[in-house]
Amino acid sequence: MKKPSIPKGTRDFTPQEVVKRTYITDIIKRCFMSYGFQPIETPSFENSETLMGKYGDEGDRLIFKILNSGDFLRKVDDTTYSEKDATKLTSKISEKALRYDLTVPFARYVVQHQNEITFPFKRYQIQPVWRADRPQKGRFREFFQCDADVVGSDSLWQEVEFVQLYDAVFSALNLKEVVIKMNNRKILSGIAEVIGAEDKLIDFTVALDKLDKIGEEGVKKEMLEKGISETAIEKLQPVFNNDGSASEKLTLLKKLLDTSETGLQGIKELQFIIDAIEALGLQSANLEIDITLARGLNYYTGAIFEVAAPKGVDMGSIGGGGRYDDLTGIFGLKNVSGVGISFGLDRIYLVLEELNLFPATVSANTKVLFINFGNKESLYAMKAISKLRGLDITAELYPDEAKMGKQMGYADKRDIPFTVLAGDEEVKANLYTLKNMKSGEQEKVTFDKLQNLLK
């Protein structure tokens, strides 16, 4: 018999893992709700046309397609079939696809429910998404995103709130010194404009984004390869030396972008957010301007966020987000601005694990195990167990009349802190012998005393 297995990039979660994951999502949910976000859920798969073309070519490749039901090949005409063109064939044999992120389905949701929604609409959503990527550290083919977005407001106060929200969540998780990096798409457009590379915006930003990875020379080389002129790259020089304070960076940018209206607008937006956060303060996160931050999907138009784990932890970004002026436009609803952020649950988990930041109390364990001495004694035990459960004390009876050693061993292995021994003697006296598994001490007590000791 072949051992069963799961597809690559997917995982089973043990009880301990689920408990820890719940700890994270509970905190995120609590923060989301306290900021006024409301939960929605969307289907795990969508019509292909909803997803395809929304994430770029790379994205299309990474979307899991679902085969049509029935005798789907019969409907393919012979020409398409013999051409062996995957893209063409796919559209004929697959009409549904697994959710790739939560933002596009949300945009679809907003358009579809526009008449029931009161704008601005703040929603959060915590669900799995799927990508046909090649797995590696912190990268899975099935993973969870925790998104909070607001649509229908252009106000920069939303951006300010999202910075606060990031800070609130990571502070509550006791994950200190995360770095919230912020940039603005308009600044990037502005830079491309003033150096005369507007038509190469995407190549330009993708290359710039790699600065901390491949260095200044690497970036310049890549830009040259992508056809960005040498004179243009020369004009970029100030950008490469951009490690001052926020205000220094902004001053530098203002000089560089003084001929670009778009660029200046971006600076103004960034300035607003920085000023507001400076006045309001953050608990434990650091907010930084990162001009090289370009990641993010093609639809971002304003602010771009990315959260990096504290220094010394080797992990990709643990959160990201931004402003998109016209996301719902692709589904026919114009002029609705949206801005949102996402938390990468699986990566946050890995970071907390690495830094040992899960509280010891994170466990949903049984408090007390009653030893099984036989049916008569078990009935006596069950009566007490029911009463304890009514008092919110998790209690259980060992189901079989096994040897004591085995029953104690079971409590031990499951880290159950107390056992109750109630045999013939106790039943007669209407008492319970409570044993503390850690100290080994035990005493014979009444039910009242028992419940008090277990509280």
Next chain:
RNA sequence: GUGGUUGUAGCUCAGCUGGUUAGAGCGCUGGUUUGUGGUGCCGGAAGUCGCGGGUUCGAAUCCCGUCUUCCACCCCA
């Protein structure tokens, strides 16, 4: 999608240049004065060596393919 890496009992791994019934630790299980676990002692079960081909008298060990793992690129949470 490109390049590399990994795969041996439930888990972590050993197994030299191919040579008889493939090992260890932990775990599991049974026993160790049958109302007591976490430490000791004794015994036991458990692997068609990821899968499929090939080379060879003979392969866990060499070759090819495939899947999986991890890593880099790409991209991203």
